[in-house]
Amino acid sequence: DQQVKQNSPSLSVQEGRISILNCDYTNSMFDYFLWYKKYPAEGPTFLISISSIKDKNEDGRFTVFLNKSAKHLSLHIVPSQPGDSAVYFCAASTGNQFYFGTGTSLTVIP
Amino acid sequence: SQTIHQWPATLVQPVGSPLSLECTVEGTSNPNLYWYRQAAGRGLQLLFYSVGIGQISSEVPQNLSASRPQDRQFILSSKKLLLSDSGFYLCAWSVRGITQYFGPGTRLTVL
Numbered sequence: 001d002q003q004v005k006q007n008s009p010s011l012s013v014q015e016g017r018i019s020i021l022n023c024d025y026t027n028s029m030f031d032y033f034l035w036y037k038k039y040p041a042e043g044p045t046f047l048i049s050i051s052s053i054k055d056k057n058e059d060g061r062f063t064v065f066l067n068k069s070a071k072h073l074s075l076h077i078v079p080s081q082p083g084d085s086a087v088y089f090c091a092a093s094t095g096n097q098f099y100f101g102t103g104t105s106l107t108v109i110p
Numbered sequence: 111s112q113t114i115h116q117w118p119a120t121l122v123q124p125v126g127s128p129l130s131l132e133c134t135v136e137g138t139s140n141p142n143l144y145w146y147r148q149a150a151g152r153g154l155q156l157l158f159y160s161v162g163i164g165q166i167s168s169e170v171p172q173n174l175s176a177s178r179p180q181d182r183q184f185i186l187s188s189k190k191l192l193l194s195d196s197g198f199y200l201c202a203w204s205v206r207g208i209t210q211y212f213g214p215g216t217r218l219t220v221l
Contacts, residue, residue, distance in 0.1 A: 032208055043116075043200050043212035044154075089154065091210070096142050096161055098202075098210050102153035 003027050004092050006101035015110050019077040023090035023101055026071065030092040030099075033066060035075045038087045038103070047088075048075070080108045112137035116201050116213035123220055129174075129188040131216050133201030136182065141203040143184040144210070145176055148198040160184060196220045 005024045013019045021035075031052050036044035050057040050064045050073070057064050063076045077084055087103045113136045123129060135141055145157040156169045158176035166176050173192060177185045184201060196219050204210040 034209065036212075041198070041215065041217060043202075043215045046209055046211060049209055093204075093208070093210070096159060096204070098144070098156070098204070100146075100154040100156075 002102075004090060004099045004101045006090055006104050008104050009102070010105045010107070012107045012109060013080045015082060015108055016079045019075075019080045019084065019106055019108065021075040021077075021088050021090070021104050021106065023073045023075075024071060025073070025092050025099075027092070027094065027099075028068075028071065030094050032093045033064070033073050034091045034093070034098075035062070035064060036089045036091065037084075038089060044089055077106075080106075082108050082110050084108050112203070112211065114201060114203055114211060114213040116199075116216055118216060119214065120217045121219070123191050123218065125193055125220055126190045129186070129191050129195070129218070131186040131199055131201075131218075133184040133186075133213055134182055135184075135203045138182070138203065138205065140181060141205055143178060143182075144202040144204070145184065145186050146200040146202065148200065149196075154200065158186070191220045193220050 003026050034049040035047045038044040048059050048062045048064050050066050055066050066073045085108050087105045089103045090101045091098050115134050144159045146154045160166050160178045174188050199216045201213040202210045
């Protein structure tokens with residue numbers, strides 16, 4: 001049972017524009033939501049997180065939005081840069097367990 | 111600062127051979143430790159997690175096992191590898207389930 005879903009396997013965006021990556025979840029008991037960036041043959045790198053009691057968290061070019069009523073979160077990258085090209089995973093945690101989506105491959109076109 | 115190490119980085123093993131992957135964490139005490147596998151083109155599958163020495167929770171039935179002999183050491187093992195065990199294995203740590211940090215990964219190819 002996939003509790004965290006990323007329904008878009010890939011996304012292409014022009015350099016300088018906004019990238020919006022989406023994630024849906026089913027478990028209302030999740031405490032934290034996280035986004036990771038992953039390059040091939042490397043471990044995921046933590047980008048940004050948000051507590052379930054917040055609806056927005058911003059860190060530089062990255063902003064995560066949480067809509068609890070819709071059980072939806074999104075990651076906004078503004079402006080997008082070619083170095084942002086990677087696979088992005090969303091994740092959610094409850095207790096000691098983390099649940100990951102299947103990832104969205106972002107390509108930023110110069 | 112905290113760091114996490116995994117080795118080896120790559121491994122090619124024949125079917126039926128044993129496996130031992132090691133993960134160590136520095137700069138933190140009593141972390142939660144995790145083993146994940148990423149198959150080609152797939153997401154991250156949680157294999158095992160541990161909240162303390164000798165405490166292992168298994169998420170999926172398989173021919174793999176995990177052990178935590180020391181506070182900051184986590185080992186993934188198999189007595190006999192299968193072709194389906196090929197993948198990218200990731201170790202991770204967290205404190206209190208808030209944020210999780212990953213190691214560099216081990217690419218395992220079973221032939």
